[in-house]
Amino acid sequence: MLVSRRLLVGRFVIPSVGARQFSSSGASLAAIGFTRYSSSGKDRQKFKKRNKNEVDPRDMKKRYAKYEDYPDLKRNRVKEVGPEGDGLRGMEDYPVKVDDLNCLHWSDMQTDGVPSSDPGFSNVQTEALSRHKVVYQVLVNSLRYQRNYQQLTPVQAQTVLPIMQNHSMVVRAKTGTGKTAAFSIPTIHKVIEAKRLGVKGVKAVIISPTRELAQQISDEICQITSYGEMRKIRVGCFVGGLSKSAQMENGFERYGPVDVVVATPGRLLDLLHERHILKHFNNVSIKVLDEADRLLEIGFKETLHDIDKMMKKVHHEEFQTLLFSATTDRSMMNFAKHELGSDVKIVDTVDKNEPQAQELVSQHAVECSGWSETYFAATQNVDAGIRENGPYKAIVFLPTVILVKHFGEVLRQYVRDAFGNKSTVQVIHGQLTQAQRQRAADKFRTSDNAVLVTTDVVARGMDFPNVTHVLQMGAISDVASYIHRIGRTARIGHSGKSYLYYSNLELPFIKALRKKNIKIDKNDNFSPVTKVVDKVTDVCLGLQSTFEEDPVSIYNSLFASYMGAKKQYGFRGRDFTNEQEAFGLLIGAHPTELRPFLKNTFLKKEFKNRDKREGKKSRLFWH
Numbered sequence: 001m002l003v004s005r006r007l008l009v010g011r012f013v014i015p016s017v018g019a020r021q022f023s024s025s026g027a028s029l030a031a032i033g034f035t036r037y038s039s040s041g042k043d044r045q046k047f048k049k050r051n052k053n054e055v056d057p058r059d060m061k062k063r064y065a066k067y068e069d070y071p072d073l074k075r076n077r078v079k080e081v082g083p084e085g086d087g088l089r090g091m092e093d094y095p096v097k098v099d100d101l102n103c104l105h106w107s108d109m110q111t112d113g114v115p116s117s118d119p120g121f122s123n124v125q126t127e128a129l130s131r132h133k134v135v136y137q138v139l140v141n142s143l144r145y146q147r148n149y150q151q152l153t154p155v156q157a158q159t160v161l162p163i164m165q166n167h168s169m170v171v172r173a174k175t176g177t178g179k180t181a182a183f184s185i186p187t188i189h190k191v192i193e194a195k196r197l198g199v200k201g202v203k204a205v206i207i208s209p210t211r212e213l214a215q216q217i218s219d220e221i222c223q224i225t226s227y228g229e230m231r232k233i234r235v236g237c238f239v240g241g242l243s244k245s246a247q248m249e250n251g252f253e254r255y256g257p258v259d260v261v262v263a264t265p266g267r268l269l270d271l272l273h274e275r276h277i278l279k280h281f282n283n284v285s286i287k288v289l290d291e292a293d294r295l296l297e298i299g300f301k302e303t304l305h306d307i308d309k310m311m312k313k314v315h316h317e318e319f320q321t322l323l324f325s326a327t328t329d330r331s332m333m334n335f336a337k338h339e340l341g342s343d344v345k346i347v348d349t350v351d352k353n354e355p356q357a358q359e360l361v362s363q364h365a366v367e368c369s370g371w372s373e374t375y376f377a378a379t380q381n382v383d384a385g386i387r388e389n390g391p392y393k394a395i396v397f398l399p400t401v402i403l404v405k406h407f408g409e410v411l412r413q414y415v416r417d418a419f420g421n422k423s424t425v426q427v428i429h430g431q432l433t434q435a436q437r438q439r440a441a442d443k444f445r446t447s448d449n450a451v452l453v454t455t456d457v458v459a460r461g462m463d464f465p466n467v468t469h470v471l472q473m474g475a476i477s478d479v480a481s482y483i484h485r486i487g488r489t490a491r492i493g494h495s496g497k498s499y500l501y502y503s504n505l506e507l508p509f510i511k512a513l514r515k516k517n518i519k520i521d522k523n524d525n526f527s528p529v530t531k532v533v534d535k536v537t538d539v540c541l542g543l544q545s546t547f548e549e550d551p552v553s554i555y556n557s558l559f560a561s562y563m564g565a566k567k568q569y570g571f572r573g574r575d576f577t578n579e580q581e582a583f584g585l586l587i588g589a590h591p592t593e594l595r596p597f598l599k600n601t602f603l604k605k606e607f608k609n610r611d612k613r614e615g616k617k618s619r620l621f622w623h
Contacts, residue, residue, distance in 0.1 A: 087138035087228015089145070094133050096189070098166060104132060106161045124157040126150055134164055135189040142227035143185070153178035155349045160185055162347060168321045169345035170292075170336045172328045175484075176463065176491035177349070179324055180220050183288045188225060190285050191233055191259050201280040205311075206262045206288040207304070209295045211239040211434055212441055212462050217290065218262040238263040241434035244270060252277050265295065265303040272310040282314040289339075292323040293332050301335060308339065326484075360490035361470075365500045365510060365523045371558060371583035373526050374473050374501045375407065375540075379414055380532045381471060381499055382451055386415070386423050393444075394469035395488050396453045399476070401429045402549050402557035406587070407473070408453035409547065413539045415451070428454040456481065464488065470498040475506035477565050479516050501526075503579055505562075505571045537586065544588035551589035558583070 109128040126149050130140040143149040152160070155177045162169060163186040173179040187204045194203045208214040218237035225233045236251040236258035248271065251258050257280035261268070271277045289295060295304060311319075321340055325332055328346065336344050368374045378396060385392035396411070398404045408427035415425050424447060426440040437457075444452045445464050452464070467489040476482055482500075489496025500520075502509065513520060544551060562576055577594075584594060 082227065082231065084141075084145075084228055087141055087230065089141055091130075091137050091141075093137050096133055096135060096164070096193070098164070101134065101161065101165050104134075104161060106157050108132070109134075109157070109161075121151040122154045122157040124152045126152060129160070129185075134161060135185060136192055138228045138230060139185065139189055139192065139224070142224050142230065146227045147224060149181070153182075155179050156182040156185070158349045159183070159347055162345070163320075163322065164189065166320055167345050168318075168340045169347055170323045170325065170328060170333070170340070172326070172346070172348045172350055173324055174326055174350060175291075175487055180217055180290070180463070181224075183290070183322055183324060184217070184221050184224060187260070187286055187288065188221065188230065188233070192230060194283070194285060195232065195259065199283050201257050201283045202259065202261050203283060204260045204286045204288070205268070205281070205284055206260070206290060207265055207268060207295070207307070208262065209264070209291050209298060209300065210457060210462075211241060211264055212428075212437060212458060213291065214239050214262050214264055215438060215441075216463060221260060221262070233260065234258040235260045235262065238267045238271060239434060240264060240267050247271070248274065248277060252280055265300045265307065269303055269307050269310070272307060278310060278314055281311050284311060284315055284319050286320045286322070287311075288322045288324065290324050292325040292335070293327045293329075296331060296335055304335075305338070359519075360495055361486045362495070362497045363486065363500070363518070363520050363522075364498065365502060365520045366526050367524070368501050368503055368526045369582070370503055370579045371474070372580075372586045373528070373582075374503075375410065375583075375586065376528055376533050376536055377501050377526045378407070378471050378473055378499075379411060379536050380529055381469070382411060382415065383418065383529075383532055385469060386419055386449065391448050391466060391468055392423070393447065393449060393464075393467050394451045394471055395458070395464070395467055395485075396451060396471045396473065397485050398453065398455065398473050399561040400557040401431050401455060402554055403473075403561075404429045404453055404455055405431075406543070406547060406549065406554050409543060410536060410539050411451060411453060413542075414535060418535070423449040423451065425451045425453065428452065428457060430455065430457060456485070458488070462488070463491065465491070466494075467491070468496055470496065472498070472500045474561075475500065475502045475509035475565075477568060479512055479518065482513065483518070505569055505575060505579060506565075508569045540586050540588070551584070551587045552593050554587050555580070555584050555589040555594060 106124070109124045109132055111123055111125050111128065126140060126143050129135050129143075130137050155171075155173045156179075159171055159173075159179075159182045163183065171179070171182070173182070183206070187206070191203045206214075206217055208217055214237055218235055221235050225231065225235070236247075238247050238251065238261060244267070247267075251261075253276075263271075272281070289304070295301075323332075323336055323339065328348070333344070366377055368377055382392075382394060382396075385394065396407070398407055404427060408425060412425040412427075415423055424443065426444045428437050428440050432440070440452070441458075441462075441464075444450050448466070452458070458464075470486050470489050472482070472485055476485075486496075486498040489498065510520070510523070547554075549557075558580065559576070566572075566576075581591060584591065
């Protein structure tokens with residue numbers, strides 16, 4: 001049920017400590033109630049006899065010995081209720097009645113004369129949720145004292161109440177506006193209510209388009225619920241890349257089903273096809289589709305329909321469904337009608353007068369002669385940012401996995417040699433295991449000065465705090481992806497900077513941005529710094545013999561990424577190869593090595609047509 005080997009061990013569920021999932025990134029077996037025991041056989045038998053419902057940590061260590069990052073055991077033990085006791089802090093709890101909430105509007109909860117303390121927040125105080133009895137007191141206390149949520153964001157202020165009124169709806173909300181908490185708060189309340197009533201099985205299902213976003217949502221819910229009576233709530237994160245059997249055992253079979261399922265569509269459907277797992281979904285009261293437009297965009301429409309059909313086999317009553325989406329276009333609304341019926345309630349939390357996310361980002365475009373200069377320019381930006389001694393936290397986007405791996409290693413060696421431990425470079429791409437991806441994401445998330453090199457896997461939904469810069473190496477095929485990428489900075493009212501490194505062949509993309517009224521604040525030509533260029537060249541030279549991919553594969557990867565944009569940008573294959581010859585030499589791919597590949601790609605037709613016109617035998621255009 002867990003998304004990494006580290007988490008699989010660190011969040012193992014033990015009933016004696018509330019059988020919940022722990023969310024701290026440094027979680028260990030100690031964090032779930034294990035203590036150190038002597039290794040004698042007699043002590044082992046005594047332990048098993050006295051503690052029938054517990055697991056000897058040595059059994060766990062043996063069982064998970066194959067996991068390379070197995071944590072050490074410690075002596076501390078987490079109790080079912082923490083130092084805050086029941087979490088009420090001496091306040092009286094109260095029932096929450098939907099009929100009373102139906103008479104309430106979110107504007108009624110605003111505090112007149114109390115301005116927002118920070119950009120991106122509303123003037124609805126978190127305390128108003130208890131004053132108007134919207135959610136339980138223990139949940140409000142956790143938000144205020146555990147998570148330090150003193151004010152709601154506009155998205156939270158406008159959606160928590162209608163969700164608590166049991167409306168199924170489509171919510172249009174931009175990323176970076178606190179929408180995870182917007183659906184998590186009422187979801188947790190409904191789980192508390194169900195547990196108080198003795199309801200068994202899964203009570204809430206949250207579906208995410210990516211593994212990383214699923215883990216992020218799971219972590220947020222775990223942090224909110226690690227307080228008072230909510231410690232008994234069990235949260236399971238089910239994603240691909242890990243053992244399905246282990247997820248079924250730990251999430252459903254060994255200690256009964258979790259209360260909240262956070263999952264990617266493919267893995268959730270796999271689980272629902274298991275009859276003994278499906279039966280635990282008969283009491284689901286709420287289903288959330290986060291980044292619903294992204295789910296449709298990457299082809300999960302049929303999978304989501306199948307999930308809905310499977311759940312309705314065991315759940316004969318209608319359950320509340322929430323679709324959170326950045327857009328509400330026709331395809332999105334057609335899908336919403338299929339999921340929710342014709343009576344679709346739409347809540348648009350995007351203020352028409354509010355600046356768009358891209359308007360909060362200072363956008364720069366830098367023209368490079370080719371990808372060799374793109375390597376130099378991006379590294380130069382990182383070098384300058386780290387030298388300023390202020391916070392520099394950057395995400396660097398590249399078009400392919402091989403380029404992410406190669407440039408990530410170039411940048412890692414450059415930063416290590418130039419700055420030592422002053423900053424770190426993390427890499428995330430689709431060929432890493434889920435455990436590796438999660439570790440890299442955690443390290444970047446908790447760092448003040450770091451660089452993350454990645455593909456579009458983190459372009460949507462992922463929330464990394466305090467990102468100051470977004471660097472895009474090479475133009476992409478659509479404006480929407482560009483906007484989502486730069487949206488990783490300037491989160492919840494903050495500002496940020498973005499840099500797009502493009503070549504002359506990609507000028508049509510700059511024109512497309514202008515047509516969409518996306519303002520590029522500065523458009524310059526690349527000005528190389530000799531010291532940086534020489535160092536990057538030396539690092540690339542050293543990698544020619546040690547990097548896992550050969551130079552031709554790196555070049556081919558870049559070449560293939562431009563094939564789809566050839567017609568859109570209106571360039572010929574030979575234009576691309578002429579422009580990128582210097583890049584081939586930088587990574588160690590000599591033109592003579594590239595000829596066999598180029599002859600079998602879309603250049604073949606160009607050569608054939610040219611040679612037919614010129615009456616020459618087929619040959620490449622360089623010698």
